[in-house]
Amino acid sequence: MxxxxxxxxxxxxxxxxxxxxxxxxxxxxxxxxxxxxxxxxxxxxxxxxxxxxxxxxxxxxxxxxxxxxxxxxxxxxxxxxxxxxxxxxxxxxxxxxxxxxxxxxxxxxxxxxxxxxxxxxxxxxxxxxxxxxxxxxxxxxxxxxPSDGKLASPIKRILIAWDGSRESARATQDALPLLKAAEAVNIVVVDPDKLPDIDAPLAGTDIASCLSRHGIHVNITTVSKGTGSTAEAIASQVAATNSDLVVMGAYTHQRLREWLFGGVTRAFLENSPVPVLMSR
The missing domain is CATH 3.40.50.620 (HUPs)
Known part of the structure; x- marks a missing residue:
């Protein structure tokens, strides 16, 4: 800590x-x-x-x-x-x-x-x-x-929403003190074949290797959002892993300087059942 x-x-x-x-x-x-x-x-x-x-x-x-x-x-x-x-x-x-x-x-x-x-x-x-x-x-x-203010103590299970972007990299590094203390860390990559910064066959392996050098063992899961949203796919993994905390980047539209609050950031800020650590 x-x-x-x-x-x-x-x-x-x-x-x-x-x-x-x-x-x-x-x-x-x-x-x-x-x-x-x-x-x-x-x-x-x-x-x-x-x-x-x-x-x-x-x-x-x-x-x-x-x-x-x-x-x-x-x-x-x-x-x-x-x-x-x-x-x-x-x-x-x-x-x-x-x-x-x-x-x-x-x-x-x-x-x-x-x-x-x-x-x-x-x-x-x-x-x-x-x-x-x-x-x-x-x-x-x-x-x-969350609105009830609940935060697990200690934080045992953490889910990292990884897409290879600058934002998700920043959030992961900022969360290192928590990741080191956690009992289980899971990385989820949604539709890696559609992400410009991800090598789909090796999705998540580079950041997993980086974290392993800090003594953090991680599990990697790749999922498809199917007909749903990226936020729904991540939320499903939060439930499946019984996570206490989500770590993710916060995103804005670079040209218009507007929130992409219609997407993942808005969804998790407005309706997340667990605490969310965000960085930009």
Whole structure:
């Protein structure tokens, strides 16, 4: 375990207990310093009719509400960390948009790992943080927890979604501390004959050899998505191997700078039953 500085991004107070508890269990027995970050808007603009002048009373109320939210999340963070015995510090940040992920970028770049909880859509939650910014601008691996915050402790079984790309290579290297500690590591390659960076007959063997030199024994599985999606094929392997964690690259369209959220990245961020470590 070599993740000594961990950044947790708390979009709302509901994130604090599940995320902090998961990190405490994950880091048990190691020296970890946890940085908690929450963002609120640095400015509000409210115009009153009919002459479109700033509404001072409403703006003051919005600032007060933001201060209250910041204080409540910070107090909950300190309490949860004290209870777990974690070394910690609180970094409340104000930014023009108030997005917690945007506010956390500077801290992310000096951390070993970033942790975020996926929203519980059944409870009406939505993504309240700009995860694209964390993945593509933070420069560090991001561990996305399921909405319930559950993370196996210890993490025994890991599945690597491998396609030979720069992104999957980065994610695999970033996950080395976890891979070394795992009892079982499986590599899945979906439709290797259709991947430009894969030699289909030898799919996954090069990265398996690399990992073996770190003392990590892996099993390689190649599958076809058939009439389904790549995400469904990977999810099927997650279930078949009873994996505790998925390691995969995060992808964007280089020309348009848009998410390929219609594909694997979106599917796993929105509906993954297990934690996912992503890198870019």
């Amino acid at each position: 070599t993740y000594h500085t961990i950044l947790a991004v708390y979009a709302t107070q509901a994130d604090v207990t599940p995320v902090t508890t998961a990190i405490a269990d994950f880091a048990a027995g190691t020296e970890v310093h946890l940085i908690g970050c929450h963002g609120e808007p640095s400015q509000f603009v409210v115009l009153s009719a009919p002459i479109d002048v700033p509404d001072a009373a409403t703006i003051a109320a919005l600032y007060e509400q933001a201060d209250t939210r910041m204080r409540e999340v910070g107090d909950a963070f300190d309490k949860a960390c004290d209870l777990a015995g974690l070394s910690h510090e609180w970094r409340p940040v104000r930014s023009p948009g108030g997005d917690s992920a945007i506010s956390a970028l500077a801290s992310a770049r000096t951390a070993d790992l970033v942790v975020v909880r996926q929203p519980n859509r059944d409870a009406g939650e939505d993504i309240a943080t700009n995860v694209e910014a964390l993945l593509f601008e933070g420069g560090r691996p991001v561990l996305f927890l």
